[in-house]
Amino acid sequence: MIDIKGVSKVFKGKKQITAVEDVNLQINDGEIYGIVGYSGAGKSTLVRMFNGLETPTTGTVTINDTVMSDLHGKELREKRQKMGMIFQYFNLLWSRTVLQNVTFPLELTHVPKEERQAKAEKLIETVGLKGRENAYPSELSGGQQQRVAIARALANDPELLLSDEATSGLDPKTTDEVLELLLKINRELNITIVVITHEMHVIRKICDRMAVMDAGRVVEEGSVFDIFRHPQKEITRQFVSEEETPQLTDTNVVINELLKQVPTGKIVKLTFHGDQAKLPIISEMLRQFPEIDLNIVDGSIHQTQEGSIGTLYLQLLGNAQEIIDAQDYLHKMRVETEVIRGE
Amino acid sequence: MVSSTTGFSSYFHFSQVDWASMWSATGETIWMTVFSLVLVAIIGILLGLLLFETTDSHSLWARLLHWLAAVFVNVFRSIPFIILIVLLLPITKNLVGTIIGPKAALPSLIISAAPFYARMVELAFHEIDHGVIEAAESMGATNTQIIFKVLLPESSPALVSGITVTGISLIGYTAMAGVIGAGGLGNLAYLDGFQASNNTITLVATIVILIIVFIFQTIGDLTVRRIDKRITR
Numbered sequence: 065m066i067d068i069k070g071v072s073k074v075f076k077g078k079k080q081i082t083a084v085e086d087v088n089l090q091i092n093d094g095e096i097y098g099i100v101g102y103s104g105a106g107k108s109t110l111v112r113m114f115n116g117l118e119t120p121t122t123g124t125v126t127i128n129d130t131v132m133s134d135l136h137g138k139e140l141r142e143k144r145q146k147m148g149m150i151f152q153y154f155n156l157l158w159s160r161t162v163l164q165n166v167t168f169p170l171e172l173t174h175v176p177k178e179e180r181q182a183k184a185e186k187l188i189e190t191v192g193l194k195g196r197e198n199a200y201p202s203e204l205s206g207g208q209q210q211r212v213a214i215a216r217a218l219a220n221d222p223e224l225l226l227s228d229e230a231t232s233g234l235d236p237k238t239t240d241e242v243l244e245l246l247l248k249i250n251r252e253l254n255i256t257i258v259v260i261t262h263e264m265h266v267i268r269k270i271c272d273r274m275a276v277m278d279a280g281r282v283v284e285e286g287s288v289f290d291i292f293r294h295p296q297k298e299i300t301r302q303f304v305s306e307e308e309t310p311q312l313t314d315t316n317v318v319i320n321e322l323l324k325q326v327p328t329g330k331i332v333k334l335t336f337h338g339d340q341a342k343l344p345i346i347s348e349m350l351r352q353f354p355e356i357d358l359n360i361v362d363g364s365i366h367q368t369q370e371g372s373i374g375t376l377y378l379q380l381l382g383n384a385q386e387i388i389d390a391q392d393y394l395h396k397m398r399v400e401t402e403v404i405r406g407e
Numbered sequence: 408m409v410s411s412t413t414g415f416s417s418y419f420h421f422s423q424v425d426w427a428s429m430w431s432a433t434g435e436t437i438w439m440t441v442f443s444l445v446l447v448a449i450i451g452i453l454l455g456l457l458l459f460e461t462t463d464s465h466s467l468w469a470r471l472l473h474w475l476a477a478v479f480v481n482v483f484r485s486i487p488f489i490i491l492i493v494l495l496l497p498i499t500k501n502l503v504g505t506i507i508g509p510k511a512a513l514p515s516l517i518i519s520a521a522p523f524y525a526r527m528v529e530l531a532f533h534e535i536d537h538g539v540i541e542a543a544e545s546m547g548a549t550n551t552q553i554i555f556k557v558l559l560p561e562s563s564p565a566l567v568s569g570i571t572v573t574g575i576s577l578i579g580y581t582a583m584a585g586v587i588g589a590g591g592l593g594n595l596a597y598l599d600g601f602q603a604s605n606n607t608i609t610l611v612a613t614i615v616i617l618i619i620v621f622i623f624q625t626i627g628d629l630t631v632r633r634i635d636k637r638i639t640r
Contacts, residue, residue, distance in 0.1 A: 155538040172543075
């Protein structure tokens with residue numbers, strides 16, 4: 065378990081910068097924990113205190129009962145060997161082949177040659193790069209290089225994997241592939257993963273719990289599902305809305321177009337959570353209120369670790385009273401309804 | 408035998424060339440260059456490593472060490488070579504027992520070229536992506552492991568091309584040292600060529616030096632191409 069207590073980090077220089085301010089977090093064994101924030105929010109500095117690349121100015125980072133700032137020299141290096149880290153720019157050694165990059169951390173811990181060879185080959189297979197053992201990083205795509213970096217990070221059987229913007233340099237398809245791989249590693253090897261990102265998509269796809277950082281502070285924390293459903297802070301809402309309606313501008317265009325063509329009618333946005341997304345609520349609504357005509361403007365469903373979240377934009381036409389009753393019905397079914405445009 | 412000491416034709420009296428002394432001078436030049444280059448490489452890498460490791464350090468000792476190394480490097484890189492030889496004559500006599508011959512050229516060759524190479528080594532280390540060093544740290548690497556498994560291999564193409572450039576300027580330095588008695592092709596061109604008004608010897612010595620430079624450059628370039636895995640070919 066990772067326990068962060070009252071952690072602050074102040075960089076002293078010409079100008080004093082408080083990168084992290086009074087952060088308290090608990091990360092459980094075996095979970096994937098996401099820390100989201102815009103660049104400069106302090107999330108990278110925070111995660112670098114996990115493996116002692118930075119030391120907190122005040123507060124403590126405790127990892128499995130070890131206070132990181134108490135460790136020095138050999139002890140710190142041995143603890144670091146039990147943590148893997150992956151980076152935005154992969155940070156592979158270009159002078160080494162894929163296989164040699166993966167054996168690198170094993171060389172550091174003086175694992176016999178045969179053993180590290182066998183282990184590296186197994187890991188390369190796990191990350192899906194079998195057959196590329198003797199390629200050099202410059203011959204690989206970004207996604208493949210990150211896979212090598214993941215294999216390297218796993219070489220010493222870490223109890224914790226830190227991911228610092230590991231998918232930020234990758235295209236959406238490759239990002240998803242790398243995220244799938246992280247999910248697989250978490251499930252199969254039961255490794256705790258801490259993910260630093262500025263993309264809500266990454267959090268939604270693989271994280272169990274999350275924290276939102278802004279200006280060095282954790283402003284919101286909880287399960288990914290709760291935060292997506294009920295974001296409390298403005299900045300969280302920004303992150304959530306970025307993700308929830310990736311085609312928001314398209315939707316507005318569609319709504320405006322529809323409103324122009326059919327000046328009558330109400331536009332509502334429905335949000336479904338978890339099991340509701342699986343129920344035939346809309347068809348049931350139409351059956352109960354047959355005087356209503358509806359037009360689907362836009363819709364999407366996102367999968368999160370805890371279930372699916374769906375959004376649906378509807379244009380409702382017909383009997384005004386029935387439309388109001390229908391909204392009550394949706395409310396009763398615990399579907400969130402937001403009126404985008406009244407009649 | 409009619410021979411003129413001026414005019415274009417004076418370059419082509421090959422019969423006057425004493426080939427035996429030409430080849431022995433070539434041998435001396437190559438020996439001086441290679442021997443000093445090996446020591447320059449060792450001292451330069453150590454000095455460059457010292458400069459790199461003590462950059463931006465918080466420890467007072469490291470800062471002092473960095474300052475001392477930087478002063479040493481800057482001073483000896485700035486002294487013109489011909490003056491350095493003369494300046495170092497007493498020390499040379501103590502170190503190698505003579506101030507004449509190829510051996511006597513070594514101290515000044517090394518002291519002038521090692522700081523030059525040390526700067527190139529420092530620069531090569533600085534060009535390594537800091538993230539790679541940080542990744543090694545995050546895996547629990549010791550400083551020694553970082554030096555031998557990250558810094559040296561990752562900067563190897565720059566280190567080799569640096570040694571090529573240094574080697575070529577060392578060839579130039581040996582020729583200069585030759586003028587004041589260190590032997591080699593510079594000595595031959597000066598004594599048997601210039602002072603004996605034998606232009607052919609000067610020309611032949613020049614061509615031999617050029618060939619040595621080309622061979623050096625080619626070996627350096629081929630080595631860099633073989634070890635540099637950053638670009639796929």
